[in-house]
Amino acid sequence: MEIVTIRVEEESGHITELEAPTDMSLNLMEVLKGNGYPVKATCGGMALCATCHVTVKEGFDQVGEPATDDEWAMLDTLYNLTSQSRLACQIKIDDACHNILVKHLGDGED
Numbered sequence: 169m170e171i172v173t174i175r176v177e178e179e180s181g182h183i184t185e186l187e188a189p190t191d192m193s194l195n196l197m198e199v200l201k202g203n204g205y206p207v208k209a210t211c212g213g214m215a216l217c218a219t220c221h222v223t224v225k226e227g228f229d230q231v232g233e234p235a236t237d238d239e240w241a242m243l244d245t246l247y248n249l250t251s252q253s254r255l256a257c258q259i260k261i262d263d264a265c266h267n268i269l270v271k272h273l274g275d276g277e278d
């Protein structure tokens with residue numbers, strides 16, 4: 169099993185390193201939720217709720233597939249859109265994700 173490291177910037181600025189397997193067809197939203205981050209993911213990863221919104225602060229150009237038109241349409245509705253915004257549910261965990269730095273900007277749990 170291959171493992172990649174995902175770096176997550178906390179609200180405090182602290183960076184936490186998560187490990188994620190590349191052979192389980194996980195996406196970044198699932199990894200964040202699985203590690204206790206308050207991602208609502210109300211649409212279940214269908215690119216319809218944007219609660220998994222992240223900004224990819226390092227490695228934006230290296231993460232898997234570029235955003236689809238559907239993902240862009242959802243991102244475009246966000247008040248806190250950045251030039252490096254993505255929906256975490258649309259980022260497949262693979263070797264290209266190794267060492268990216270992300271920050272969750274979507275709505276957390278109540």
Ligand code: FES
Nearest residue numbers: 213215217218257
């Ligand atoms: S989980 Fe809903 S858009 Fe990603």
